[in-house]
Amino acid sequence: MNEYGLESPRAQELIAAARAMGPDLVARRAQCKAERRVPEATVADFHKAGFFKILQPEQWGGYAMDPQVFYMVGFEVARFCPSSAWILGVIAVHNWQLAVFDDQAAQDVWADDPTVLISSSYAPVGKVKVVDGGFRLSGRWSFSSGSEHCKWAFLGAVVPTPEAPFDMANYRTFLVPIEDYEIVDNWDVVGLQGTGSHDIVVDDVFVPEHRTHKSMDGFLCQNPGNAVNDAPLYHMPFMQVFVRAVCTASLGACEGALQAYIDVAKTRQVGPAKMKDDPAARQLAAEARSEIEEMKLTMVRNFDAMMDKCRAGEEIPVPDRVRYRYDSAVVADRCLALTSRMLKASGSGGVRHGSELLDYHLDILCSQAHVANHSAPFAKNMGGVMFGEENVDYAI
Numbered sequence: 001m002n003e004y005g006l007e008s009p010r011a012q013e014l015i016a017a018a019r020a021m022g023p024d025l026v027a028r029r030a031q032c033k034a035e036r037r038v039p040e041a042t043v044a045d046f047h048k049a050g051f052f053k054i055l056q057p058e059q060w061g062g063y064a065m066d067p068q069v070f071y072m073v074g075f076e077v078a079r080f081c082p083s084s085a086w087i088l089g090v091i092a093v094h095n096w097q098l099a100v101f102d103d104q105a106a107q108d109v110w111a112d113d114p115t116v117l118i119s120s121s122y123a124p125v126g127k128v129k130v131v132d133g134g135f136r137l138s139g140r141w142s143f144s145s146g147s148e149h150c151k152w153a154f155l156g157a158v159v160p161t162p163e164a165p166f167d168m169a170n171y172r173t174f175l176v177p178i179e180d181y182e183i184v185d186n187w188d189v190v191g192l193q194g195t196g197s198h199d200i201v202v203d204d205v206f207v208p209e210h211r212t213h214k215s216m217d218g219f220l221c222q223n224p225g226n227a228v229n230d231a232p233l234y235h236m237p238f239m240q241v242f243v244r245a246v247c248t249a250s251l252g253a254c255e256g257a258l259q260a261y262i263d264v265a266k267t268r269q270v271g272p273a274k275m276k277d278d279p280a281a282r283q284l285a286a287e288a289r290s291e292i293e294e295m296k297l298t299m300v301r302n303f304d305a306m307m308d309k310c311r312a313g314e315e316i317p318v319p320d321r322v323r324y325r326y327d328s329a330v331v332a333d334r335c336l337a338l339t340s341r342m343l344k345a346s347g348s349g350g351v352r353h354g355s356e357l358l359d360y361h362l363d364i365l366c367s368q369a370h371v372a373n374h375s376a377p378f379a380k381n382m383g384g385v386m387f388g389e390e391n392v393d394y395a396i
Contacts, residue, residue, distance in 0.1 A: 004065045004233070005307075006300065011069040017049040018076035025080035029359075032194035036187050038084050043149050046088055047115060055096035055241075057229045060106065060114040062095065064231050067241050068303040071248045075296065078252020079259070082363040083194030085252055087146030089245035094118040094154060096241055097173070099234050100223035102210035105175055109152055119150040121200055123371075124171055126157025134208040135159070137174050143370075144183070145197040151178045153200055168215070169394070175211040176202060191362030192249075219394045221315075232310035239395045240306060240316075240324055243372045244299065247331035250367040251295055254335035257360035258288045261342040264357065268347065275345075284345055288338050295334065298327050319385050321396040326382045329375040332368045339364055 001008060028039050046052060054070040056062025070092065078085030098106050098118065109116055121141030129136040141155055152175060159170045184199040210224075217223045218238030226234060262285060268275040275281050302324045309316045339361040343350045350357050367373055381393045 002066070004063075004069070006066065006068050006072065008065075008069075010063060011065060011072075014050065014054065014065075014069065014073050015076055018051070018073045021045055021049070021077065022080045025077065025084055028084075029081050029194075032081060032083050036193050037148055037196035038081075038087050038146065038194050040149075042081075042084050046092075051088060052092045052095060052115065052117065055092060055099075055233070056114070057095075057099045057106075057231070057234070059228070060110050062114075064233050066233065066303060066307050067096075067236065067244065068300045071244050071299060071303075072296075074245075074248045075252040075255070078249040079256045081194070082249045082253040082256070082360065082367075083192050085249040086192055086195045086246075086367070087149070089249055091117050091119060091146045091150065093242055093245040094120060096233070097154065097213070097238065098175075098225075099229040100218065100225040100238065101175065101213050102224040103228040104210040106225070108177075108211065109175070116152065117146075117150040118152040118154055118175070119144045119147040119200075120154035120173075122154065122156040122173065124156045124158050124168065126155055126174065126202070128157045128159050128174075130159065131206070134206060135174070135212065136204055137176070137202055137207050138204045139202055140184075141200045141202075143197040144200045145195040147183050147198050147200060148196050152176065153178070153181055155181075155200065155202065171215040172212045173215070174207045175213075176205060176207060180205040189366055191359075191364070191366035216394070219396070232307060235310045236306060237316065237321060237396065240302075240321065243325065243328045246367065246370045246372050247328050248299070250332040250335045250364045250373070251292065251299075253360045253363050253367075254288070254338055255292055257339045257342055257357055257364075258285070258292065260357040260360060261285065261288070261346060264346045264350070268349070270347070275347075281345055284341055288342065291334060291338060295331055302327060318391050318396070322378075322382050322385050322391055322393070325393070325396045326375065326378040329373055329378040332364060332370075332373040333375050336361070336364045336368060 031039055053062040054065045058064050074085050074089045077088055121144040123141055126137050126139035155174045155176055158166050159172055182201040184201055187196055187198050221235050221237055265276040265281050306316050343361055385391055
């Protein structure tokens with residue numbers, strides 16, 4: 001048995017712990033929404049259960065589990081509170097990314113406390129000046145989910161060169177401590193309110209070279225952190241690990257929406273009959289269940305295949321990476337289509353304030369705003385590769 005895999009005792013314990021949190025997550029949902037941040041009690045529960053350790057290197061007390069373990073935990077959390085699952089996904093996955101930075105970066109963050117968390121905003125909007133030993137960084141980044149729970153931030157920017165002032169091949173992630181940035185409270189949205197995805201502002205701060213990570217290193221799976229973190233997990237392509245952090249909450253929310261739909265169907269009266277007796281309502285429930293299971297299994301299958309390659313020391317074929325990337329990007333689209341149908345079938349009551357089904361639907365709608373969930377470019381690239389063209393996306 002793979003001790004880091006989905007069938008391992010530790011993985012099953014982690015998933016069971018996520019399910020057991022359900023009542024508390026549901027009870028805190030209104031607070032989460034009203035305060036526009038995940039409650040401290042929930043973050044404390046995640047720490048206690050070991051969720052932030054799932055992808056963290058073992059040398060820092062982490063579990064270094066396969067990615068599908070982490071995302072099945074996130075799926076379970078999202079059934080009860082999508083905002084909580086969203087910040088768990090995008091914060092805890094940073095413990096994986098920090099492991100592929102130069103090891104000195106991890107020493108900077110975790111030397112005194114390996115439970116310290118990192119938020120992010122990867123949009124390439126930063127302004128960079130190359131200086132001795134590193135860079136000067138300035139800018140304003142939006143959508144840094146869970147930033148109020150974190151003491152560091154990953155921020156995106158392109159390093160200019162004389163030949164290429166802005167070339168995404170020179171994109172890097174910059175690691176910045178909280179004393180070097182300001183959190184601007186401006187998260188006012190119709191869904192995923194609890195993610196607290198505020199802006200981050202940086203004004204001309206120094207970032208040493210070792211606190212940066214080149215996107216091309218992540219694409220090639222040749223990272224400076226591999227000198228220390230050489231487990232197969234840390235030889236995965238960066239984007240293949242990260243992108244599931246922003247679609248798995250949608251999938252778990254769709255599962256929650258399906259249960260809400262079932263609850264409505266069991267009690268809603270439609271003329272002389274119960275909604276649950278309507279053949280169309282039954283067909284929709286069956287189709288939703290089948291699609292959700294298919295998306296879950298696709299995620300597990302894709303990570304199984306990639307981890308098998310990493311364990312064998314083999315490259316993951318680019319056409320496979322292109323397909324896996326599309327499989328992730330399309331999840332939010334498919335989930336939104338399902339919840340739209342469930343809302344319509346549930347009648348006018350579904351659009352009232354307090355409708356659980358509507359809340360899940362709006363959370364999924366907002367998840368589509370993330371660029372990683374814009375499926376059309378990934379479909380275009382995949383189709384081109386299928387037709388014999390070269391891959392044009394290095395975020396795979």
